[in-house]
Amino acid sequence: MEVTRHRYAVAGWGVGEIQTRDGVVVAHSLPSQRRKLTPGAGGPQGGTSPPEVTLATRPSRMGDGLVPDLCRRFSAHLEGRAVVYDDVLVDDSGLSDFQRELLAAARSVAWGDVVTYGELAALAGRPRAARAAGSFCAGNRLSLVVPCHRVVAAGRGEPYEIGAYGPSGVGLKRRLLALEGTVL
Numbered sequence: 001m002e003v004t005r006h007r008y009a010v011a012g013w014g015v016g017e018i019q020t021r022d023g024v025v026v027a028h029s030l031p032s033q034r035r036k037l038t039p040g041a042g043g044p045q046g047g048t049s050p051p052e053v054t055l056a057t058r059p060s061r062m063g064d065g066l067v068p069d070l071c072r073r074f075s076a077h078l079e080g081r082a083v084v085y086d087d088v089l090v091d092d093s094g095l096s097d098f099q100r101e102l103l104a105a106a107r108s109v110a111w112g113d114v115v116t117y118g119e120l121a122a123l124a125g126r127p128r129a130a131r132a133a134g135s136f137c138a139g140n141r142l143s144l145v146v147p148c149h150r151v152v153a154a155g156r157g158e159p160y161e162i163g164a165y166g167p168s169g170v171g172l173k174r175r176l177l178a179l180e181g182t183v184l
Contacts, residue, residue, distance in 0.1 A: 003027075008071040010078050023066055026091040027141040030168070031078070077144055080179040082111045085145040101125055102136045109150040112180040116154045117163065130154075138166040149176040152184060160184055 003026050006018045013031035020026060070088065077083040086107070092100050105123035109115050115123070117137070118130035126132070137148035149172075153163035162184045165173035177184060 006067045006071075008067075008074065010075045013078050016074065018067055018070055020066060021091065024089045024091050025066075025070070025142060025145060028070075028074075028143050028145055029141075030143045030172070031074075074144060078179065082180075083144075084111070088145050090142055090145055098124060098126060098129070098132070099136055102133055103146060106137070106140075106146050106148055106151065109147060112182060114150050114152050114160060114177070114182055114184075116160065117151055118154060120151050134164070138164065140166065144176075147176075149173045150180075150182075 003019045003021045006020065007015055008018065008031070009015050010031045014033040016031035017027075017029045018025060019028070066088075073083045073085065090103070092103055095103065101124035102120065105120050108123065109120075116130070117133040118127065120137075121127055121129040121133040124133070133151065137151050140146050140148040143149075149165060151163065153161040155161045162170050162173060164170065174184065
């Protein structure tokens, strides 16, 4: 089965994308001002290819409801309202058993809470695998659904340090944590 791409917009954030296959979220990217919702609107920053599916504000048919529901949740999350994604099925194909445990552990970190990379590794059953937990988070392709922004570095003198956030950068990680009331 092919992956279907769905673009969505969130005011103040930009345009994001959800990739699904058979009711399972394969990947999710946070909204960005650089990504465009409409075809041909690229400009000097480099455009994006036209979406396979563009979501209407009021979809005429709901289908299985996965994508419209996720779009509403993502919008609420990015407005700072507490949201959970426990019921969202995610693609874990290609992950090792340990990575699946890290995925489950990361998904268990509640809104407004943080854990260190070492604590995440311990939750996944391998307390000495902090670097592996960091690598897992750096490659996370499921942004809000697998909230790796809630995984931080152990501090030196402070309880926590912000830690990295893959290619998205520390600024975005701070912004996401601030939405949940956590300031580092």
